[in-house]
Structure formats: C-alpha cells, structure tokens
Amino acid sequence: MSPSTPADPSLVLDTARPHFTLWGTRGSTPTPGARFLRAGGNTSCMSVEGGGEHFIFDAGTGIRELGLELLAAPPRRVHLFITHTHWDHIQGFPFFAPAYLPGFEVVIYGAEGFGKDLKSVFSGQLDREYFPVQMEDMQSRLQFRQLTASPMSIGSAKVSWEFAQHPGATVGYKIEIGGKKIAWVPDNEFLQGYTGPPEEITRRHPLALPYAGMIDFLTDADIVVHEAQYTPAEYEKKIRWGHSSVANACVLMKLAGVRRWVVTHHDPMHDDTILETKLNLTRQILAQIGHPIHVSHGYDGRTEFF
Template sequence: MRVGGQRLIFDGGTGLRVLGQELLRQMPIEAHMFFTHSHWDHIQGFPFFVPAFIKGNRFHIYGAKAPNNVTIEQRLIDQMLHPNFPVPLRAMGADLQFHDIEVGETVQIEDVQVESALLNHPGEAVGYRVNWRNYAVAYVTDTEHFPNLLDENVIKLARHANVLIYDATYTDEEYYAEKASKVGWGHSTWQEAVRVAQAAQAEQLVIFHHDPLHNDEFLDRVGYLVAKHFPNSLVAREGLEIRLAPSRAAVHPQPELLTLETP
C-alpha cells in the first residue's frame, strides 16, 4: 500500500520477489513491512527480496512474537540458515529495523495508523487495519471463522472499511465436506467473507488467499457468486491495483504489482 506518503508491505510470500524487482527502479527505498505470521507461504519470498540486500535502503519490519515467544526477526533469520538457504540474513545490506508489536497495539507512522488484532489460525496470526484521514483498509488473512458466530476481532478490523481484504480460501461446501473437511485448517470461505463485509458495513470486498487447487474457471465462478451477494466485490489476482479517491474507487491492472494506493 502507498498511503500518506508511506509505503506499507504486508507479508512476504513469493510475490515479494516480484515487488522487489519493481522497487529497484525507485531506489532508495524506505518501507514498513508488517508480517501476520511466519507460516512458509507468508515469509518464503523474503530471502529473494533484492532491495533488502542493497545498502541505502531501509525497512522497518513489524511482527508479533510467536506463541513460543520467538520474534519475527529470529524467524526470518532462521529460514535463511543452512540447510534452508545459502546466504544468511546478515548479508542483507539494507538497514533492517525490527519492531516487536503486541497484538492489539496500534502502530503510528506519521499520520498513518496501523491497528492489529488476533486472528483464529493455528500458531496464531495477526490481522491489520490501515487508517489514514477518512480512509481505512482491512487486511484479514489466515483466519478461520466460528460457525454461526462473527469474530469480534475481524469485525473490529473491518468496520466501515473502504476495502476489506479477506481470506476466502474455501467454499462452504469444501469447508464442511464430510470426507475432506477443512474445519481446523485455519482458513475461511467466500460465504463468510460476504457475511463479514455485510456485518462490518465495508464498502468493497476483495477475496484472496485462494486455494492452489482452484483454477481460473473456478475462481471466476466464485467471483460471480460473491458479486451476487455483495455487488462491490473483487477476486484478487496478480497485478491488481486499487486506487481510493474521494469520489471513486477505481481498479487498474498493473503488471507485477499487487498494490493498494491512496492519494
């Protein structure tokens, strides 16, 4: 996200490598990186984030301690140790400043506020809400809903948000399937995404964290069904860019970037 003159990056999956290639055209770079948790799909792009290896760049890195009290700094260090990776984190030439946050804490970056709340995920995860002036964007990934009960933490993050980005990995049919139930796997459904967006009175819903088994045709069908229940909705795709402006929310394809921008 680019908001209030700040650059915010959320999580570090494989897309972080692609973002890094784009940022090489804009150096020197200063950005604030917020990690929700350290499951592999959320950190595996970090060792391939080229701007972090270049002196003169600066990255403020935020994350809550894991249940075993291990910091986000230590977890990123660990994944770059032998035999997982040939180059240690200390080889990164950028100025890396690590910040341990308490879940529920609000981080203030000049006039941008980043709220946090605990999500329902194995090993714990943190959701974020970005506030700037009259704008708000909620990033709610890796959370499992409670049957017949709205998660108060999720609603708090999503309340009246201009954009709600929500974990809709499964359909209700997949989640509750008798033979291969996904209950307890730590993810939610598009149907629950609609319920949350409606309850929180969010303006726009973006569903993401797609199951890798869902092909484009499947996701097109899901997008159609979501739009029937919540018309102002999108299915996240690589290269999607959303611009928020006082009188409109326009969507623009942008190669190699997944960016939420505000003027």
C-alpha cells in the same frame, strides 16, 4: 492545437496519491502454470504507498517483484507487516532484493506469541541448509519490532491490527492513509466449524460473539482484502485448517457492514475457471443474505488508487 501544446496535467496519473498493489494473492503455496494466469500464482503480499511512506503486508513470493520495482527508485525505508509466519507469508523474503542493498531500511513488524521471535524465524529460513546467502549478507538496515500499540502512527499513516482465527498467533492489519482505510486479513477462519445457513448468523448469535473484535475492526474499513478460501462443500473437510468458507466470509462482510471486498488467498486447487465460479457463488450468497456489496477477486499485479 499545435503539437507542442502540453497535455492536460489532470489527465496524467498522479502516482503520489495513496494506492495499494496486490503482488501475491495465492494462499498456501505458489501456483505457476497456464491454468492460474488470470489470478496469478504468487503467495501473499500487498503494498500500500502514500504520504511519503511505503508499507508492505506479508512477504510471500509476491514480494520478489515488489522488490524489483523498489530498486528502480532511490533506496528508502519500507515497513513490512507480517500477519504470521507460515511459509506463504514469509517465503519471498530471501528474494526481496532491497534487503541486500545498503541505503534501504526494512522495518519488520509481527505479533507477540510466535514460538520463536520474528528475527529467528526470518534468519532461520536463510540458514545455510536452506539458502546460499545469510542474513548477515543483507546490507540494508533490518529492524524487527513486536506489535504493541494499535494503532501505530507512521508518518501520516496509522496502522492497527487485530487477532485473526488461524493456527498460531495471526493478525490482520488495517492502514489508514490519505483519509481511507484498507484492511488486509488474508488468513482468518471466521465462524470456525460452522457449515449451516449463512442467513442464520446475526451479531448476537453465540457463534459470532468470539469474533466481535474482528467484526468491529473491519466495520470502518473502506476496502477489505479478506480470504474466502473454501467453497462450502470443501470447507466441511477443511474445518480448523485456518480458512473461511465462502459462506462464512460473506457473513463476516455483512456483520461488519463492509461495502467493498477484495477476495485474496486463493486456494492452490482453484484455477481461473474455478475462481470464476466461486466469485459468482460469492455474489449469490451475498445477495441471499441481503448484503449485495461490491466484491471482486484480487489478482497479482492489481493496483488501485484511493
């Protein structure tokens, strides 16, 4: 082969294929520092690209780096879906550079039922008391939309949502793109208050019945990105904080028949060593309840093509 022979094009990554990237996998608050290098310290944010559209789920601090990547390409429209407006899901937005630039269009979606409307919450964190630049200084075309229909068709993609168990009006999302479905449910306290054996919970168990909507929602997802924030021992002290124990999250994966689970929203107290132990515990519990699926931890910067 001469040096000028072109490389086999099939061996070059086709970046037009649908893919997702996790930009922030930390829950509650950012965690800089050497003990958190492997999973990363940015709060919740995931992007999904494909079919010519760009989707973002949550605007935690991870959205800052995503914004920098978007600047490398010509201005475009992006769809930003917010699960709820706790700090760790909106605090990166003031640092989302495309919002400041003309030519970009940012369509922001959130559920009904927040105390303040979505636009007020977003402009509130840009109040002069908190931040030097205001929403009026953002030169992109910003639009705020309340979630109504589910699913919504956007280009060739379909985005659907379902209420999660979490303080305030909180939803999880599922996007169908390129024939695959990926769910994003970073905050969800499944089986709130339950600390018993995970193998005792079936679909018909009275404790599982209120969660039928979320169970059904996840059933057809190819990949589920969902939390499992507390170890069972920690959960006993954190009931009603809005997050699942590892054991209860494992039960949800079983009842929904999930085959691939990416765990996100890592607790700020869990450094890389603790997370490694927790992942092994997750696999142990999944085996114990007879649902030994593919489970891995999300980390900041992880990209997967469908």
